[in-house]
Amino acid sequence: QSVLTQPPSASGAPGRRVTISCSGSSSNIGSNPVNWYQQFPGTAPKLLIYGPNQRPSGVPDRFSGSKSGTSASLAISGLQSEDEADYYCTAWDDSLRGWVFGGGTKLTVL
Amino acid sequence: QVRLQESGPGLVKPSETLSLTCTVSGGSISTSYYWSWIRQPPGKGLEWIAYIYYNGRTNYNASLKSRLAISVDTSKNQFSLKLTSVTAADTAIYYCARGDGVYGHDYWGQGTLVTVSS
Secondary structure, three states, rough: OOOOOOEEEEEEEEOOOEEEEOOOOOOOOOOOEEEEEOOOOOOOEEEEOOOOEEEOOOOOOOEEEEEEEEEEEEEEEOOOOHHOOOOEEEEEEEOOOOOEEEEOEEEEEE | OOOOEEEOOOOOOOOOEEEEEEEEOOOOOOOEEEEEEEEEEEOOOOOEEEOOOOOOEEEEOOOOOOHHHEEEOOOOOOOEEEOOOOOOOHHEEEEEEEEEEOOOEEEOOOEEEEEOOO
């Protein structure tokens, strides 16, 4: 059971906008930045967003992050087939004194 | 460009010790970043295991702490993981990664699958 809660799946048609939620608590999302990773099958996770809405070089601005209270969201606009991947949220947890992850959301582009 | 590469046995027997090494290239391990181990059971999510700084300061996942040891060798630009008394539940892809408090983990190794089986 993951400390952060994500929906197991999400989907959207090409060109549309999809959001993936991540729910936590006051000790993690409520008090620390949230980062998002994208993972394709057989590859390592890739940093997509670092808290709360910064993109590493090379990440398209179609990807954006937001946070409110103890929840965070990843939004992907102008959905493309190559966005089909697993997405994970993560945050530092002050109580556990370690990094915690969501269980991951599998995004399907219809 | 920082690169990380995991190495170690792909098969470990139950009750034995899992040992992995991560070699860092393209940059020094002796920086303000910390160096983490993260694992992912097949078909499942990510779990942070531990991190270490170049000066040896460590932080362990409390759920694994009693079985864990992590070390660093700055002369070889490497850091290592030892997990004792393994069971089938420790079967996973093990990743090493660079981390800090702002970016989280920005550079990752390709991962290495470790299977616990007799």
